[in-house]
Each structure stands twice: as structure tokens, then as C-alpha cells.
Amino acid sequence: MKSESYKCYSLTKKGNMKPIGLIHARMERTDFVLQSLHKLKPEDMNKYVSHLTDKLSEIVGDYTFEMNVFDWNFIRKDLEILPNFPQLEKAIFYWSCKTLKLPDNYKSDQGEIELVFFDEIKSNERLSYHRVKTFVEIYGEDLGTELYKQIVPEVVKALKSKYLGEKPADPKSVNILVSNKRSIESWCKTGLADFSFHIFDDYKIVYRFDSCLTPEALKDFKDPDIAYLASCYIGDVPEWNKDKIIHLRRTQTLHHAEFCDEMYWNNLVHPDAEQPSLEFTENMGKE
Numbered sequence: 001m002k003s004e005s006y007k008c009y010s011l012t013k014k015g016n017m018k019p020i021g022l023i024h025a026r027m028e029r030t031d032f033v034l035q036s037l038h039k040l041k042p043e044d045m046n047k048y049v050s051h052l053t054d055k056l057s058e059i060v061g062d063y064t065f066e067m068n069v070f071d072w073n074f075i076r077k078d079l080e081i082l083p084n085f086p087q088l089e090k091a092i093f094y095w096s097c098k099t100l101k102l103p104d105n106y107k108s109d110q111g112e113i114e115l116v117f118f119d120e121i122k123s124n125e126r127l128s129y130h131r132v133k134t135f136v137e138i139y140g141e142d143l144g145t146e147l148y149k150q151i152v153p154e155v156v157k158a159l160k161s162k163y164l165g166e167k168p169a170d171p172k173s174v175n176i177l178v179s180n181k182r183s184i185e186s187w188c189k190t191g192l193a194d195f196s197f198h199i200f201d202d203y204k205i206v207y208r209f210d211s212c213l214t215p216e217a218l219k220d221f222k223d224p225d226i227a228y229l230a231s232c233y234i235g236d237v238p239e240w241n242k243d244k245i246i247h248l249r250r251t252q253t254l255h256h257a258e259f260c261d262e263m264y265w266n267n268l269v270h271p272d273a274e275q276p277s278l279e280f281t282e283n284m285g286k287e
Contacts, residue, residue, distance in 0.1 A: 003198040005285035006184060009211045010191025016112040017120060023096045024075050026127055027082055029155070030092060033131055034081040036154035040147065044138070049085045052134045056091035059130075065097040069107040078162070092127070099123035117190040122217040128230040129218055136226065148229060153239035160243070171245045172268045175202040179246070179264070196285030203266040204273055208259050208281045215254040228255040241267070249275055 038045055067090070075093075076083050083089060100115055100123050136144035168174060180197065187193050193212040199205050218227035232253045234240065241247040247267045253260045261281040265273040 003196060003285045005194075005196040006188060007194045008188040008191055009194040009213070011116075011118045011213075011216075013117050013189070013191035014114050015117055015189065017115045018112045019097075019100060019102055019106065019115075020070055020074060020108050022100060022120060022123070023070065023093060024077065026092055026096050026124065027075060027079060027089065029128070030088075030131065031079045031082040032155045032158045033151060034085075035158065036151040038081060039154065040150060047138060048134060049088050051138055052131065053085070053088040053091050055130055055134060056088075056095050056127075060091060060094045060098055063094055063098045065094060065102065065104075067093060071108055095127060096123060099126070117192075118213055118217070121192075121213045125214055125217040125231050129221060129223075129227060132226050132230040133223075145225075145229060149233075149237075152234055153237050156234060156237060156239040164243070167245065172266065174245045174266055176205045176246065176264055176266070177202055180205055198276075198281075198284045203269040204263070205265070206261060206263040206276050206281055206284075208261055208284060209254060210259050212254055212260065218255075224255040228253060231255075232260075247273075251275060251278065 034045070034049070037048060082092075099119065101119055103113070106113060132145075132148050135148045138144060139147060176199070180199070187195065191213065194210045195207055195212075196210075197205055197207045214231050215227065218231060221227060232250070232255065235248050236250060245266055245268060246264050249263050251261055259282060261275070261278060263273070263275055267273070
């Protein structure tokens with residue numbers, strides 16, 4: 001058992017990213033939300049799309065970017081509903097280019113360019129915030145958040161269907177050590193967070209995040225409940241852990257608390273593992 005701490009939080013770190021992939025990801029997540037809305041409330045699809053389009057268009061203002069410099073076959077790949085609403089599609093495209101702060105002369109065939117990681121996170125998380133806020137503005141806070149909570153599990157199912165790989169031959173052998181090393185490298189590279197962790201054994205780990213770019217990207221809205229729903233909530237729904245070997249559990253996040261406690265464990269080795277106390281998590285790495 002061991003604890004370690006890292007101070008990696010940064011608003012200014014940069015890295016090479018491929019804009020067309022980021023734009024597609026924003027389109028895809030919006031499309032998943034629209035697919036779910038179409039199943040639950042098809043009669044309200046046009047109202048939702050119109051409201052979200054107006055919201056994004058107002059934020060984007062008179063900003064434009066040359067659409068033809070990108071491969072739209074790639075951007076629209078596997079999208080089922082969004083291409084039927086070209087004004088929303090265009091608004092998300094302009095939103096993405098503006099918030100990513102793409103150079104005016106950028107062309108897709110340039111491939112990767114250097115961008116600020118925090119700008120990328122803000123672009124993604126704030127778009128998600130506006131998707132959720134649109135539900136609240138249309139249906140009211142209670143009904144709007146309840147509807148979104150019904151949509152999120154459907155979005156998780158869509159993500160799993162597309163991206164969840166096959167289970168290994170021996171699921172009990174899957175440990176958290178490799179993913180922990182990969183996470184440390186990624187979080188420090190991007191400046192994501194100041195964090196500590198405690199490894200209980202090869203199959204169970206808990207993290208404490210003292211700062212994180214995700215809540216930072218949304219704090220200006222002064223709307224922690226919607227900010228949480230738009231970002232971290234997806235990992236807290238039961239559907240997230242279903243059919244997975246490594247499970248995730250949080251009891252609080254930085255949207256509402258001084259730190260976030262995030263535990264991962266192999267559920268076949270530690271069935272429904274017990275979460276360490278908040279006191280333990282708060283003090284780990286401070287010895």
C-alpha cells in the first residue's frame with residue numbers, strides 16, 4: 001500500500017491536438033443526446049434543437065470559420081440525427097472553432113496543431129453545460145434535470161456500443177497499476193489536476209483531486225448543480241459500471257466540495273468494494 005501526490009494543475013499547458021477529431025467528438029456527443037431525446041420526447045425535438053441553436057448562435061456572435069477546409073464526411077461519421085438540423089450543426093462547428101481558438105488560416109490537412117489543453121476542456125464542458133441548461137430552460141429545473149438524468153444512461157450505452165472493447169480472457173487479472181501510470185502521465189501532461197492517490201492493492205485505488213480543470217471550466221456559471229450534471233454525473237450513473245471490469249465510484253466532486261474522491265477497483269476481485277472514508281481520503285498523501 002502506498003500514497004503519492006502530484007501537483008500538475010495548469011491553465012496554460014499546451015499540446016498537439018487534431019481539431020477535426022475534437023469537432024467530431026462535440027458533434028457526436030450532441031447527436032447521442034438528440035438520439036435519446038428522440039426516444040423519450042420526440043414531440044419536443046424541434047423545440048430543443050431551436051433553443052440550443054439560438055443559445056449557441058448568440059454566444060458565437062458574428063464569428064465564422066471556413067467550413068470547407070474540413071472533411072465533413074469525417075465530421076458527420078456515424079451521426080444519425082444532427083445532420084438533419086444544419087443550423088445547429090453549423091452553430092456547434094463555429095462554437096468548436098471559436099472556443100478551441102483555431103488560427104484563422106488553419107486548414108484540416110495541416111493535421112495536429114498546438115492548442116491549450118484548458119481551452120479544449122472548456123470548449124467541451126461548456127458545450128455540455130449548454131446542452132443540459134437548455135433542458136432546464138425548456139422544462140423547468142425539476143423536470144429538465146429529471147429528463148436529462150434519463151438521457152445520460154442512454155448516452156452511456158451509445159458510447160459503450162461504439163468504444164467499449166472486448167473483455168480479456170481473464171477479467172480477474174485486470175489491475176489498476178497500468179491505468180494508474182497512464183493516468184498520471186496524461187493528467188500531468190495536460191495540467192488536469194493536483195491530485196493524490198492511495199493504492200490498496202493491485203486491484204483497488206482511490207484518488208483525491210484537490211483541483212481539476214473540469215469544474216474550473218464551469219465555475220463561472222455559478223451553477224454547480226447543472227455543472228455537475230453536465231460533466232461528472234455521467235460517471236456516477238449505474239449504467240457507467242455495467243459490464244465493466246474496473247468500476248468507478250465517487251461520493252463528492254469539486255463542484256460541491258473541497259475535494260473529489262474517486263475510487264477505481266476490479267469488481268471481480270473486490271465485489272462492490274467499500275469506499276474509504278472521506279477523512280482517510282482527505283488526509284492521504286499528507287503524512
